Amino acid sequence: MLIIKTMIHETIWGGEKLTPYSGTDNKKIGHLYSLISNGELESEILNGKYKGQLFRKYFDENKDRFGLAKYKELPFLLALVDATDDLSLQVHPNDEMAQKLENADFGKNESWYFLEAPKSGKIFDGCKAKSTEELIEKVSQDKYDDIIDYLDIKAGDYVYIEAGTMHAMAAGSLVYEIEENCNATYRVYDFDRIDKNGQKRSLQTENALMSIDVNLKSKAEKYDCEKVERLYSTQLFKNATKYTNNSKTLECLTVINGESEVESCKIQRGVTIVLEPKETVNLNSSDFIIARPLIEGDV
DSSP states (O other), X not given: OEEEOOEEEEEEEEESTTGGGTTSOOSOEEEEEEEOBSSSSBOBBOSSTTTTSBHHHHHHHHGXXXXXXXXXXXXXXXXXXXXXXXXXXXXXXXXXXXXXXHOOSSOOOEEEEEEEOOTTSEEEEEEOOSSHHHHHHHHHTTOGGGTEEEEEOXXXXXXXXXXXXXXXXXXXXXXXXXXXXXXXXXXXXXXTOBOTTSOBOOOOHHHHHHHXXXXXXXXXXXXXXXXXXXXXXXXXXXXXXXXXXXSSSOEEEEEEEOOEEETTEEEOTTOEXXXXXXXXXXXXXXXXXXXXXXXXXXX
């Protein structure tokens, strides 16, 4: 098994809910990355043969054994997200647009499991515009209230954000997030916020308008079973003390509540343990989510 070192990402909208689990005193943590390997950010391994090495090295040397040879990197990344403020209104490209705009292998769909609901009880999701032409017109006129739609959210909800959906987390959200490994986010609107340098953050309006599908909107559902998406499956376990990987590929166990010690490493909220097939990990009573890449033969 591999125990992965968490990594922080400071953001303008981040907060301090994740500070106690970060090993830092940073009070503006937006993402606590549990596992990431995208060329820009690379997770470190804390134990075993690969201790002190980057996850990328392990993946490159072992992916063939786990049915993942077709991937240049693990096809998803894992994080806890603290949205103390609203995130920017944004969109991720689908496969076609990611290839066209980023020369990427695939676009980005993502899943959110809400540990805490937004203060408003809603996230930004979907578009009120009836056509791309109407969307472009409203954006050119800065009439964002005319195009922003919402989705009701409560703690425990699961939301799958399909690439092309205009969306944003809202203030108060604490989320376990799994993203397909495409490093492309296009901001449509950032609520005219000013950063620490007194500047507005850049927008990627042209790419965003090319990528938004005005017909897409997400739904919120109770997370009470395995969720199988395009490149991965996820499953929630509560008050569990033991887990065995019975699949034929790698599984990533991310703790969302609880605390344990494994191989002299502290396992707490945000920590991911990567399990090879047939490996077992023993934990104290914990809540965790299993994320597994889909391989040939999976449903």
